[in-house]
Amino acid sequence: MPDTATDLLAAIADVGADRRRGGFSRHGFDRAELELREWFAAEALSRDLAVRTDRNGNMWAWWGEPGPDAVVTGSHLDSVPGGGAFDGPLGVTAALAAVDALRAKGFRPVRPVAVVVFAEEEGGRFGVPCLGSRLLTGAIDPDAARRLTDPDGVTLAEAVSAAGLDPARLGRDDDALATVGRFVELHVEQGRGLVDLGAPVGVAGSILAHGRWRFTFTGEGNHAGATLLGDRRDPMLPASALVLAARRAASQVDGSRATVGRLVPNPGGTNVIASTVDVWLDARAADAAGTRAVVDEITAAARAAAAEEGCSVTVTEESYGDTVHFDAGLRDFTADALGGAPALPTGAGHDAGILAAHVPTAMLFVRNPTGVSHAPAEFAEAADCAAGVVALATVLERLAG
Structure with missing residues (x-):
């Protein structure tokens, strides 16, 4: 058989x-x-x-x-x-x-x-x-x-x-x-x-329509216990803001989806303020205009959050399909x-x-x-x-x- x-x-x-x-x-x-x-x-x-x-x-x-x-x-x-x-x-x-x-x-x-x-x-x-x-x-x-x-x-x-x-x-x-x-x-x-x-x-x-984008937030690595909050440039904060912005942005475009499923801090120690954080965004919508609108809103929120924390951010489009x-x-x-x-x-x-x-x-x-x-x-x-x-x-x- x-x-x-x-x-x-x-x-x-x-x-x-x-x-x-x-x-x-x-x-x-x-x-x-x-x-x-x-x-x-x-x-x-x-x-x-x-x-x-x-x-x-x-x-x-x-x-x-x-x-x-x-x-x-x-x-x-x-x-x-x-x-x-x-x-x-x-x-x-x-x-x-x-x-x-x-x-x-x-x-x-x-x-x-x-x-x-x-x-x-x-x-x-x-x-x-x-x-x-x-x-x-x-x-x-x-x-x-x-x-x-x-x-x-x-x-x-x-x-x-x-x-x-x-x-x-x-x-x-x-x-x-x-x-x-x-x-x-x-x-x-x-x-x-x-x-x-x-x-x-x-x-x-x-x-x-869908694609993947990598956001790299750069701040200053430092000691988690010895660094006062006011002295920090912690890239984890704008990275976290991006995760929340993804949900907000997708909820405003009918039928769209935005997901952060991977976030990698460097060096990744429990008692270390990260020097960089990479965040991968997956965004999808019914057409190119909707997908781009979602990503643009998320990117704007990420840039604003990075600036507020004294960090920088670069955005790389890793793949896209209409x-x-x-x-x-x-x-x-x-x-x-x-x-x-x-x-x-x-x-x-x-x-x-x-x-x-x-x-x-x-x-x-x-x-x-x-x-x-x-x-x-x-x-x-x-x-x-x-x-x-x-x-x-x-x-x-x-x-x-």
Whole structure:
């Protein structure tokens, strides 16, 4: 009997388990993610799929000879720190299970089919989300990408070199991109839309405009006990003001979100006034104007708070993507193939959103009973995962047949 998506998820349930945070920490080209790459290659080869790794570290498993107008599906295997089991891996395991299901019924694709695993989708190690698909499509400058560093100071160039890739070859890959005729990504839903609609599977209509910004507050490091309050230039105060400003600013723009999920003081001692504090802001809204308005208000508040404390602040935009509207024809085709599956927007970014500017792209969502994602409680019922595999297999059959 072919493996189900749930079986395949169970096979990797110990890889990258995070004993401190809970959930999983699997980041681009780290030990856990490299182990998952080996697992994926073995699973693909056991299905007689030809495995290739492109110049940017994205893995492709081909059913049929690679060529133009291929039907491509897949997702990613990396996670956020302490992430759930489904975000990314469900799309990969469902793709393998869909290939099994199609073969079991005797289907032979007229167009080549590929299952792809994109590198560093979450940006959990190098800070830029969808890094593999951005490099593939030329959405990020390769020199800038090579200089990206992880929290330990390892550059992307060093990491890919250690993984056996040539960092000099990072960048837009027209040959790989030219093979993709259609891209369909299955993903666990990150929200409660399908729960409220009573549907196990839906299709994506759009992705909110979103980006990441790093605020670096600089003050004066000093002794926590020996320095009077009036003598301090403590960067933690304006950093804290930014966190509160993010909530205020987002509440004033309909449907927007602003989040501070990471704050790093330097040197980080309990009895030390920090010399610098880095704060990462994630901001999202329905369109570019709304996103920029939220970030501008937060930036103004951060600058005012820094000046009041005698500190300085620099702001760096680390990534940004405008609103994505998925290909209407492929979206409708997909929904119709599934008997009128509901379409809904998402606030989460995906590799499909990067590819959408270059090839017709669609997404399938599998119901998440709580809506929780990017956390250990992320979940999808086995029956809904199976429904997702059936839906993906149906779409692939119609596109590749």
